[in-house]
Amino acid sequence: MSESIRTSEQTTCATRQRLLEAAGEVFAEQGFRAATIRDICRQAGANIAAVNYHFGDKMKMYAEVLKYAYEKARAKYPSELGPQATPEQRLQAFVQALVYRILDETRLAWHGKLMFREMMEPTEALQTLVEEAIRPEFERLRTVVAELLGPGADIESVLQSVWSVTGQCLFYYHARHIIAVLRPKGAYSQQDMQRIADHVVKFSLSAIRCIEKPKAS
Amino acid sequence: MSESIRTSEQTTCATRQRLLEAAGEVFAEQGFRAATIRDICRQAGANIAAVNYHFGDKMKMYAEVLKYAYEKARAKYPSELGPQATPEQRLQAFVQALVYRILDETRLAWHGKLMFREMMEPTEALQTLVEEAIRPEFERLRTVVAELLGPGADIESVLQSVWSVTGQCLFYYHARHIIAVLRPKGAYSQQDMQRIADHVVKFSLSAIRCIEKPKAS
Amino acid sequence: MSESIRTSEQTTCATRQRLLEAAGEVFAEQGFRAATIRDICRQAGANIAAVNYHFGDKMKMYAEVLKYAYEKARAKYPSELGPQATPEQRLQAFVQALVYRILDETRLAWHGKLMFREMMEPTEALQTLVEEAIRPEFERLRTVVAELLGPGADIESVLQSVWSVTGQCLFYYHARHIIAVLRPKGAYSQQDMQRIADHVVKFSLSAIRCIEKPKAS
Amino acid sequence: MSESIRTSEQTTCATRQRLLEAAGEVFAEQGFRAATIRDICRQAGANIAAVNYHFGDKMKMYAEVLKYAYEKARAKYPSELGPQATPEQRLQAFVQALVYRILDETRLAWHGKLMFREMMEPTEALQTLVEEAIRPEFERLRTVVAELLGPGADIESVLQSVWSVTGQCLFYYHARHIIAVLRPKGAYSQQDMQRIADHVVKFSLSAIRCIEKPKAS
DNA sequence: AATGAATGAGCCTTCATTCAT
DNA sequence: GATGAATGAAGGCTCATTCAT
Numbered sequence: 074m075s076e077s078i079r080t081s082e083q084t085t086c087a088t089r090q091r092l093l094e095a096a097g098e099v100f101a102e103q104g105f106r107a108a109t110i111r112d113i114c115r116q117a118g119a120n121i122a123a124v125n126y127h128f129g130d131k132m133k134m135y136a137e138v139l140k141y142a143y144e145k146a147r148a149k150y151p152s153e154l155g156p157q158a159t160p161e162q163r164l165q166a167f168v169q170a171l172v173y174r175i176l177d178e179t180r181l182a183w184h185g186k187l188m189f190r191e192m193m194e195p196t197e198a199l200q201t202l203v204e205e206a207i208r209p210e211f212e213r214l215r216t217v218v219a220e221l222l223g224p225g226a227d228i229e230s231v232l233q234s235v236w237s238v239t240g241q242c243l244f245y246y247h248a249r250h251i252i253a254v255l256r257p258k259g260a261y262s263q264q265d266m267q268r269i270a271d272h273v274v275k276f277s278l279s280a281i282r283c284i285e286k287p288k289a290s
Numbered sequence: 291m292s293e294s295i296r297t298s299e300q301t302t303c304a305t306r307q308r309l310l311e312a313a314g315e316v317f318a319e320q321g322f323r324a325a326t327i328r329d330i331c332r333q334a335g336a337n338i339a340a341v342n343y344h345f346g347d348k349m350k351m352y353a354e355v356l357k358y359a360y361e362k363a364r365a366k367y368p369s370e371l372g373p374q375a376t377p378e379q380r381l382q383a384f385v386q387a388l389v390y391r392i393l394d395e396t397r398l399a400w401h402g403k404l405m406f407r408e409m410m411e412p413t414e415a416l417q418t419l420v421e422e423a424i425r426p427e428f429e430r431l432r433t434v435v436a437e438l439l440g441p442g443a444d445i446e447s448v449l450q451s452v453w454s455v456t457g458q459c460l461f462y463y464h465a466r467h468i469i470a471v472l473r474p475k476g477a478y479s480q481q482d483m484q485r486i487a488d489h490v491v492k493f494s495l496s497a498i499r500c501i502e503k504p505k506a507s
Numbered sequence: 508m509s510e511s512i513r514t515s516e517q518t519t520c521a522t523r524q525r526l527l528e529a530a531g532e533v534f535a536e537q538g539f540r541a542a543t544i545r546d547i548c549r550q551a552g553a554n555i556a557a558v559n560y561h562f563g564d565k566m567k568m569y570a571e572v573l574k575y576a577y578e579k580a581r582a583k584y585p586s587e588l589g590p591q592a593t594p595e596q597r598l599q600a601f602v603q604a605l606v607y608r609i610l611d612e613t614r615l616a617w618h619g620k621l622m623f624r625e626m627m628e629p630t631e632a633l634q635t636l637v638e639e640a641i642r643p644e645f646e647r648l649r650t651v652v653a654e655l656l657g658p659g660a661d662i663e664s665v666l667q668s669v670w671s672v673t674g675q676c677l678f679y680y681h682a683r684h685i686i687a688v689l690r691p692k693g694a695y696s697q698q699d700m701q702r703i704a705d706h707v708v709k710f711s712l713s714a715i716r717c718i719e720k721p722k723a724s
Numbered sequence: 725m726s727e728s729i730r731t732s733e734q735t736t737c738a739t740r741q742r743l744l745e746a747a748g749e750v751f752a753e754q755g756f757r758a759a760t761i762r763d764i765c766r767q768a769g770a771n772i773a774a775v776n777y778h779f780g781d782k783m784k785m786y787a788e789v790l791k792y793a794y795e796k797a798r799a800k801y802p803s804e805l806g807p808q809a810t811p812e813q814r815l816q817a818f819v820q821a822l823v824y825r826i827l828d829e830t831r832l833a834w835h836g837k838l839m840f841r842e843m844m845e846p847t848e849a850l851q852t853l854v855e856e857a858i859r860p861e862f863e864r865l866r867t868v869v870a871e872l873l874g875p876g877a878d879i880e881s882v883l884q885s886v887w888s889v890t891g892q893c894l895f896y897y898h899a900r901h902i903i904a905v906l907r908p909k910g911a912y913s914q915q916d917m918q919r920i921a922d923h924v925v926k927f928s929l930s931a932i933r934c935i936e937k938p939k940a941s
Numbered sequence: 942a943a944t945g946a947a948t949g950a951g952c953c954t955t956c957a958t959t960c961a962t
Numbered sequence: 963g964a965t966g967a968a969t970g971a972a973g974g975c976t977c978a979t980t981c982a983t
Contacts, residue, residue, distance in 0.1 A: 078500040088947075091409045106324050110974065120948050127946090127977065193410060194321070203471045211472055232473070233489040237458045239465070247464045250412045254420040255428055256449065259318025272450040283496030305964080327957060337965045339959080348957065522968075541757050544953065554969050559954065561967090627844060628755070629901045638904045645906055666907070667923040671892045673899070679892025681898045684846045688854040689862055690883065706884040713934030714927040739943080761978060771944045773980080782978065802960095 089127045091117040096138045101183035105135055105196050136198045139191060143206040146184035150174050150208070160220040165256050165274050167214055170243060172270040175246040176261045214238065221281045234281060241273045306344045308334040313355045318400035322352055323398050349413075354364060356408060356415045359401040360423055384431055388459040389487040393478045406463060407454070431455065438498045445502040451498055458490045523561045525551040530572045536634035539569050539630050570632045573625060577640040580618035583607050586644065594654040595712060601648055602676060602711070603704040610695045610703070623680050648672065655715045668715060675707045696712040740778045742768040745852060747789045752834035756786055763847065783847075790849045793835040794857055811871040816925050818865055819893060822867060823921040826897045827912045872932045872936060885932055892924045 095117035099108045110131055114121050128134035152170030154163050174185035191202055218238065219231045245252070261269075313333035316325045327348055331338050345351035375383070392404060405423070408416055435449045436454065462469070478486075527552035533542045544565055548555050562568035586604030588597045608619035625636055652672065653665045679686070695703075746768035750759045761782055765772050779785035809817070825836060839857070842850055869889070870882045896903070912920075 086946075107970085111972085121974090122948060122976080123946090125977095126948090131974065192465060192468050199467060200471065204466060207468060207470060229485075230489075233486065235489065236461055236465075236469075237493050240459070240461025241454045241457040243464060244453055244460060247460060248409065248453075248456070249422060250416060251409050251424060252453075254417060255425060262348040268446075269450070272447075273454065275501065276451065276454050279500030280497035283500050284440065284492065303963080326955085328955095338957090339965060339967095340963095342958065343964070520967075522963060543951085544744065545951085555972095556955085557954090557967090559956095560969090565953065626902050627898060633901060634905065637902060641902060643904060663919075664923075666922065668927065670895055670899075670903075671927050674892040674895025675888045676891070677898060678887055678894060681894060682843065682887075682890070684850060685843050685854060685858060685885075688851060689859060702880075703884070706881075707888065709935060710885065710888050710931040714931035717930030717934050718926065737942080760976085762976095772978090773944060773946095774942095776979065777944090 079202065086127075088117070088123055089118050091132070092119055092123060092127060093138055093141050096134055097142055097183045097187060100138055101187040101190060104190055104194060105131075127141065128129060132197065135196065136201065139187065139198050139202055140205070142184040142187045143202070146174050146188065149182070149184070149205075150177075155215070160217050161278060163217045164211075164221070164238070164278065165270075167210075167217065168238065168273050168277070169270040171203075171239070171242045171246065172266055172273065176266050176269070178260050187245070189243065193247075211235070218281065221278070222284070230284075234277075234284075237280070238277045241276065245269060294334075303344075305334070305336050305340055307341060308342060309336055309351070310355055311388065313351055314359055314400045314404060316406060317352060317355055318403035321411070322348075322413070325419050352413070353415055356413075356419065357402050360419060362399075363401040363405065363423065377434050378495060380430075380434045381438070381495065382487075384434065385455065385459060385490050385494070386429075386487040388456075389462065389490065390483055392459065392463045393483045395477060395487070401496070428452070435498065438495070439501070447501075451501070454497070455490070457493045458493065462486065520561070520586070522551070522553050522557055526553055526557060526561060526568070527572055527575050530568055531576055531617045531621060532614070534569060534572055535621065535624060537619040538624055538680050539565075562603050566631070568682060569630065570635065573621065573632050573636055574639070576621045580622065581640075583616070583618070584611075587647070593679070594651050597647075597651045598655070598672070598712065599704075599708050601644075601651065602672065603701075605673070605676045606679065606704040606707065607700055609676065610700050612694050618640040620680070623677070627681075645669070652715065656718070664718075668711075668718075671714070672711045675710065679703060737778075739768070739770050739774055743770055743774060743778060743785070744789055746790050747785055748793055748838060751786060751789055752837035752841060755845070756782075756847070784849070787849055788809045790838065790847075790853065793838050794853060796833075797835040797839065797857065805864045811868050812929060813869045814864075815872070815889070815929065816921075818861075818868065818869065819924050820918075820921040821929070822890075822893045823896065824917055824923065826893065827917045827920070829911060849896065862886070869932065873935070874930070881935075885928075885935070888931070889924070892927065 092113065096108075096113045099113045099116065100109075107285060110124050114123060117123075119215065124131065150170040150173045152167050154166045158166070166206055174182075175189070177185065188206070191199055215231060215235050218234045219226065222231060222234065222268055307417065312326075313330045316330045316333060319325075320329075326337060327341050333341055339346065341351055345354055395505050404420065408419060432448060435451045436443065439448055439451065469498075526547065530542075530547045533547050533550065536542075544558050545555060548557060551557075558565065558568055559724060564572055584604040584607045586601050588600045592600070607618075609623070611619065622636065622640070625633055649665060649669050652668050653660065656668065743764065747764045750764045750767060752760075754763075764873060765774055768774075775782065776784055779788055839853065842853060864922075865884050866882060866886050869885050870877065873882055873885065
């Protein structure tokens, strides 16, 4: 009888929300396939059938979670600056947001991880995720890099630099277990994250400026 | 009744060998959990019970496969330049080898894929893998970067640049699905790979030199 | 491709055989959908997973059961006479076999019922059942009726008489519950079945002869 | 909390009525078990809980639907000829009405289908259905056949001929799927139906007359 | 009179594992 | 050295039903 899930009066559909959060954590940790509906429901304090009721099936729930994750991540670490900001400032904002999203190991910060998981082992939901969440950010970064490289840069060069910037950031996520073995240390502090972001920005800006000069001269 | 399970030391046995190869491919493609014993056995032309007979259980087989993969991979890809080569040349060699290994899908045998997988979702086998296979390469790259940065660079700075170089390369593997959606194109040609490697080298060298200067001055 | 699933040609295997029998009874009684694998396995003294092992899935098992039912039914009540028999004798044999298959309420005689169920509420298996089991019998009856009607009968007339003969037989199955209410009586005895078969034969022969005459004259 | 469940006596209520109609169609098409409450409610434009609210549960709703169907069907199809008609004419009328009812798919509303279903897989409601709807027709046909066979015919013979006539008609419904596979053709035209009815009448009359003669002599 | 939310039982299926030969 | 047969645990999903409003 202590199982009673809803004791307080909540007008919004609390269960759905709890499912979304629980599923986010579990999916982020285990991946789509390994995660079980039972586990998610238990963690959300909901009945197994709740998933079917609220989302239809596991896959549709996953898609919703992914969308939700994107919105949450965007809200938590906004990466967009006004158009009057310099390209350097906008690059800094972008990298910083990306690094923070990746390295924040707070239990509530499953958002970034879920998205990177989807990137590594895509499901049918990838297409949507890319078009709605990733492509806009990608285009934004591309614009910034294009401005930094100057008008002489061709499309391919811009793209390669975009990958270089992004790759430096994602590495800290993808190689986290390797890094942990090669250079054991605790969790990333706020300072660590800032230092990493600063390095990536400096490294990238230096490279871009050096690359750009020979072309300009 | 108890012990007739083979260990990797023992005499090669046709079925066991076929299982090892088949398991390698399947594990690399699907991951430990998603891979099924039935699938592996079918592909190896063996009976379902063979896995249990030869390895004990699925997990033990995975461990053997990983060890086997490591031994195989160790034999390939020496890619080391003599110490008389310049740091720039050695960086070029390193990056090129890594990029080629990653992008050449016909050449990235299951050994490579499996090891990347283990990096993302490690089992107990990771520790060994890192120490025996990855650390040597890491130290080599660190030496190169340290030389490039000059004696003034502190350990952390060197490390960060090492990550930056590696991150740029690995990105093309980890983000392959995203890239495929963002910029659809066919397989990488020899030229593509060379261009990518050249870009990473140029980008990194430019960055390192620009970073180094302010420190030197 | 190397399915370990048995096909109907392979060696009998005790559990498989028990499953076939149990499934036959249960499917005949409850229909494909309502029948549960658990029930069938319990009745067969087998594990739930046995269905998957021996047949693949519920539907494939059903198809096998249907095929098995047909063979059994044919063996139990053979309806075929040698070609030297008169058409009248062959009609008698056909009707008698059909009536017996339908009305035999022995617990072991689920064969006929299962097939009639499939006729009423067809699954994907119907097509095969018709082509392999029903059409041959149909053609046989059609030949007999054609001979009885004489060479003057057109195709449609033959067909209609075929339906008339068959309809009279099947009625005792399809309307069994109605009959039981309209004229309550116990199970059909051997004598009852014989009387019914005789009536259908006499009724049909009379009709066919009377129909034929006006055409001949 | 207990009693506000409606019974069929009570005031008509829009939702309830729509549920009744929707349930009729779905039950007729899919059968009791395969039909889902969700499906019915969707088709009726009602909430899922409406079934429980209006009828108590699925089974009780089915009973109500059956009763409703019977009342509807009773109103239709009087098809009785005056007593001054000859037995042949009355047989013709009976067969024709039955065949038309069965084969005209646009006219065999769900009422008919549902009742045929109930005949095949009866619930407790069958008894009533037979007594109130079927027995009168049965008695009418029995009288006709008795008259045709003449006073010498014993009860059992009359009965068997009644079944023979009815069986020929119902066959076109029960075996419709088989027929569709054995002799693929489109829907039955007006002409087809008439031809079938005529055949059944001629076949049956011929049989009855031939059977009767030997007895009379 | 009616409904959105939630539930629990049960179904088919899959899988790694074990047993007897 | 190897295999066919069999098993139990678990997973995703569906459904009729009930609760609170």
